């Protein structure tokens with residue numbers, strides 16, 4: 001639209017100025033037309049470039065012989081074995097570390113809870129969803145970890161996202177290990193805090209960053225894991241504690257893979273190093289691994305837990321953990337306390353696996369004593385081929401490729417469980433050694 005004075009003025013323009021003006025108007029119109037044309041990929045999911053890229057990646061994996069290896073139904077309980085397509089295979093694909101999923105006492109507890117409370121608590125705990133099982137579980141976790149209290153959320157991933165995002169904000173800094181789980185990273189992004197990834201397990205680099213930047217921020221969170229789920233290695237926890245104390249920061253340890261698996265009694269990475277539980281501000285853990293359930297927790301001070309219970313969005317605006325899930329986690333914890341030898345057996349099996357793999361010259365990465373054992377392959381397609389070849393020989397082990405791990409760091413990842421037998425492990429490593437050479 002033109003206003004009056006503009007069109008009056010135009011009548012007196014020279015022919016050259018008029019041509020220039022016309023050209024500018026046409027250019028503006030063309031731009032507007034282009035603007036009006038919204039590309040289809042902006043409003044059609046089937047044309048999303050990211051989706052098309054995914055389809056391409058799936059097609060190249062499927063072309064390697066076994067069809068689509070994702071979402072394959074497992075037809076029974078995954079412990080040392082699994083059943084797929086009616087075939088029993090030795091299983092390394094699930095983190096049922098202590099064999100609690102499928103344990104008769106754990107299943108019986110879940111069934112009793114269903115009979116008494118039904119399958120859902122049907123409300124946020126803050127309003128009407130609280131059951132006696134909830135406090136029982138939170139007390140049991142706090143006692144086990146050694147903290148004043150704990151809070152249980154419905155998902156492990158959600159626990160990290162909502163807790164981190166809720167406790168930290170724009171004036172704060174979060175430093176997280178570069179190999180941190182996606183849930184930690186998502187929590188960092190959502191918080192709006194300044195975020196920096198420090199090199200994996202490098203507390204000296206962390207110290208340096210804090211030395212340079214600590215005074216620019218109000219609160220600082222350092223987020224690490226007890227056992228890293230892709231490499232199976234552990235942090236030097238006492239060094240991290242010393243650094244965080246010196247710089248007056250909070251320390252969060254994600255124990256998804258270390259609770260139940262580390263320390264003589266399975267109390268986690270804190271027990272492994274003999275640190276005081278109060279030296280870590282947020283002990284985070286999941287119920288989906290050693291505890292045969294579904295959900296996550298934060299264990300820490302009374303003040304922290306009380307604050308989260310009244311204000312953390314993923315807790316307040318979400319349903320409480322279901323009765324069977326709460327009951328199975330309580331029962332798994334009780335079983336673990338009664339039978340700590342499960343942890344030792346798990347480590348014996350893992351040591352056997354690692355030592356046999358080393359004898360075969362296989363690359364198990366940086367963690368010889370871990371219960372998560374990667375076999376580093378490098379090339380993505382090769383890792384898929386290896387996984388397929390093992391599947392044909394009765395072994396279920398998933399591959400890990402980019403973006404779950406860095407480019408050229410593809411691997412097979414073996415989750416050990418205390419229910420694996422020595423014979424299963426010997427057969428697996430023997431077969432793996434042969435198959436690696438064939439695929440080469």
Ligand SMILES: Cc1ncc(COP(=O)(O)O)c(C=O)c1O
Pocket residue numbers: 155156157158160181183225229254256257286287288289294295296
């Ligand atoms: C380190 C870590 N944190 C958090 C989670 C999320 O836990 P969940 O699967 O119980 O939601 C996982 C999942 O594997 C994990 O490995």
